[in-house]
Amino acid sequence: MSKNPPKIKKPNRPNYLSTTNACKLCKPLGACLAFKGIEGAVPYLHGSQGCATYMRRYIISHYNEPIDIASSSLSEKHAVYGGGPNLKLGLTNVASKYRPALIGIATTCLTETIGDDVKMYLREYAEDTKGSIGLPTMVNVSTPSYSGTHMEGFHAAIREVIDLMSGGGPRNKTVNLLPGFVSSADYRLLLEIMAGFNLSCTMLPDLSETMDGPALLEYEKIQGGGTPLQAIKSMGRSQATIEFGATLGAFQSGGDILHEKFSIARHRLGMPIGIKETDRFFSLLETLSGRLTPEKYGKERGRLIDAYVDGHKYIFGKRAIIYGEEDLVVGLCSFLTEIGIQPVLCASGGTSGRLQAAIAAVTGDTLLEQPQVHEGMDFFEISEMAESLRPDLIIGHSKGYPLARKLDIPLIRVGFPIHDRVGGQRILHLGYEGAQQLFDTITNAVICKKQADSPVGYSYM
Numbered sequence: 001m002s003k004n005p006p007k008i009k010k011p012n013r014p015n016y017l018s019t020t021n022a023c024k025l026c027k028p029l030g031a032c033l034a035f036k037g038i039e040g041a042v043p044y045l046h047g048s049q050g051c052a053t054y055m056r057r058y059i060i061s062h063y064n065e066p067i068d069i070a071s072s073s074l075s076e077k078h079a080v081y082g083g084g085p086n087l088k089l090g091l092t093n094v095a096s097k098y099r100p101a102l103i104g105i106a107t108t109c110l111t112e113t114i115g116d117d118v119k120m121y122l123r124e125y126a127e128d129t130k131g132s133i134g135l136p137t138m139v140n141v142s143t144p145s146y147s148g149t150h151m152e153g154f155h156a157a158i159r160e161v162i163d164l165m166s167g168g169g170p171r172n173k174t175v176n177l178l179p180g181f182v183s184s185a186d187y188r189l190l191l192e193i194m195a196g197f198n199l200s201c202t203m204l205p206d207l208s209e210t211m212d213g214p215a216l217l218e219y220e221k222i223q224g225g226g227t228p229l230q231a232i233k234s235m236g237r238s239q240a241t242i243e244f245g246a247t248l249g250a251f252q253s254g255g256d257i258l259h260e261k262f263s264i265a266r267h268r269l270g271m272p273i274g275i276k277e278t279d280r281f282f283s284l285l286e287t288l289s290g291r292l293t294p295e296k297y298g299k300e301r302g303r304l305i306d307a308y309v310d311g312h313k314y315i316f317g318k319r320a321i322i323y324g325e326e327d328l329v330v331g332l333c334s335f336l337t338e339i340g341i342q343p344v345l346c347a348s349g350g351t352s353g354r355l356q357a358a359i360a361a362v363t364g365d366t367l368l369e370q371p372q373v374h375e376g377m378d379f380f381e382i383s384e385m386a387e388s389l390r391p392d393l394i395i396g397h398s399k400g401y402p403l404a405r406k407l408d409i410p411l412i413r414v415g416f417p418i419h420d421r422v423g424g425q426r427i428l429h430l431g432y433e434g435a436q437q438l439f440d441t442i443t444n445a446v447i448c449k450k451q452a453d454s455p456v457g458y459s460y461m
Contacts, residue, residue, distance in 0.1 A: 020380035021399065023323055024349025025417070027143040028106040029055045030150030032069055033181065034157035035104030035139075037205020039226035042100040042136075044070040046087050046118060047108025062417040062424045063184070063211045068221070070094045070103075072111075079114055084121045091125060095136055098221050101229055104157060105140045112144035137229065139164050149350050151325050154181050155245075155253055158204060161232060162254040168236040168262045175288055176241040176264070177203040178254050180271070180327060181416065184212035184425040189433060196296065197289040202231040202238065204254065212425045236262035240288055242281075246270035246358040247326040247350070270362060271327050274335030274435050275304060277362070281431075300432040307436060308339055311443040314461075316340035318446060321386060323377070323396040324415045326350040326358075328429070332395055332414065333371070334362035335435060341442070343371040344389045351376045379403065393445060410445035414438070 032043035032055055045052045052071035059067050070093075072086040087105075094103055107118060118140050129135055141160045143153040158178060179190055187208035194201035209225025235241075241264050243255035248268065255266040272281040278301075282293050318341045322332050326348045333343050346359055356373040363370065372385070383403050386394075394404045395412040398419045404411035418424030428434035451458065 019378045022349050022378050023347060023382065023399070025058070025150035026051075026055075026145035027148045027150060027153035027156075028108055028145065029058065030153030030155075030181065031104065031106035031141050031143045031157035032067075033059065033150075033207070033211075034154045034161075034205050035102070035106075036067060036210050037187075037207040037226050038102055038104070038161065038232070039228045040101030040136075040222055041226060042068065042070055042094055042098050042103050042222060044072075044090065044094060044103050044105045045108055046072045046083060046105055046116065047074060047110045049073040051108045051110075058417060059211075061419045064422065065211050065213065065223070065425075066219075067211070068098075070098075074110060079110060082114065083111055083116050084124070087116075087118070087121050088125045088128070091138070092129075095134075099134070100136045100222060102137045102139065104161070105138060106143045106153065106157065107141070109144050109146055112142065112147075118142075137165065149325075151181060151327075151350060152251070155248070155251060158254045159252060159257055161204070162235060163257050163261075165229070165232045166236040166258065166262070167233055169234075170237060171239060172200075172234070172237050174200040174202055174231075174234065174238040176235050176238045176255075176258060177201050178241065178243040178245075179203065179430075180244045181325065182271070182429060183416075183427050184208050185428045186430045186434065189428060189431055193285070193297070193431060196294045197285045197291055199285065199289050202235055203227060204232060204235070236264065238264055240265045240267060242284065243268045244271050245327050246330045246361070247352040247354040249352055249354045251352070270334065270358070271331035272430050273328075273331030273438075274338050275301065275432070276338055277331060277334050278431050278435065297432060300436070304432050304436050304439070307439055311439065312340055314443050315446050317342065318392040319344045319390060321345045321347070321382070321389065321391045321394045321396075323347040323382060323394075323400060326352055326355050326375070328415050329355070330358045330362060331429070333359050335438065336395070337363045337366045339439060339442075341393075342367070342369070344391060345382070345385060346371050346373045347377040347382050348375055349377060392449075393442070395442075410449050412438075412442055412445060 035041045035043040049071050052069040056069050072083055072090045074083045139161050141157045184207050187206055204227045206227045210223045213223050241255045241258050258264045259266045267284055269280055270277050272278040320341050320343050322329050322343055329346050329348050333346055336343050355375050359373055393410045394400050397415045397417055401411055428437045
């Protein structure tokens, strides 16, 4: 008998970490919202019915507007034999029932995993329907959720639309504006600003009406509004492209496509949240238009500075946790820094690799202490870090409410999704006007918290 006992083999530890309550949403959801900002478009998911149902419910809860997302409705059988026949049948049904100008087809985890060749299916469908009248334009984008976030799906959909549809030709004076994913109110504000500089503008996407429209007497299968298809086709003839996205980095964006194919100058800015970043945006508009900033916006800026002075004593030195989409987090961090609030944690579910550098770029000359910056975060990790950071408030979407409740501090709701309040689509984030609304909301939340915690109570500041 051996004197040496047998060695016990230790179990291999998994080389992954689980995600608990992700600080991001799925990639095809972002693509669906991008397609919804195009005139006459119907988003279409190539995958199971459950994906479309989940996304419709999630989007409706934020916007309180109807949204139809078509689906190829694959089952277990199609996971084995492929989803081509269902995809083609679904396209025929959507074209017949909705009469769309465009169908935006986004893939899901299922169809990407089984390896469905959607581009081949679409070529076959085009051949099968050759000679048919009134067929819509069809755009396909690869959006498996396991490879990214809803923001990557959003930007990828915009890139594919531009790549497929935009053409070149003689230059015109139009400016392309690719603002990324902001609120419907923000899209309306951007169109107003461009008009104020007398700049002809093609903004892609445009969710200002499609996801925040008026009450109608009759239901519309496809809501009015959105970027016109003819305008998208002419984007390759524009004088310049403005693109918001400090963390886009190596990701090939719509602005990159326009620059590479048509040599259109691309100007990439951070989201214009707060005075500093809005000044950069307005300075560029002055250059492109050859006009000074309209007096209206000069007065808005002046009132905003006055508000900063008035409210400084209430918020200076407060500590904040910010989370959400990477570019929104960067813009909010810039804004908080200029109003005297110390960001202590900037977190996102995105993994661009550029978040920390982008935040340092907008805060480095102002903050004495840089915040902790983390990508690929979930709310379990944010919650673990939060208590030791002693925040006074949390800034982000509704998924942070349990943490704010646990810490008994205010949650300032911004971005997407906002599920526990009405009006998420009408929150302004951009420009001097957006900064004014954010400043008032944050300052009043801090005052309200202090008032509620007071043992004697008071009714005069």
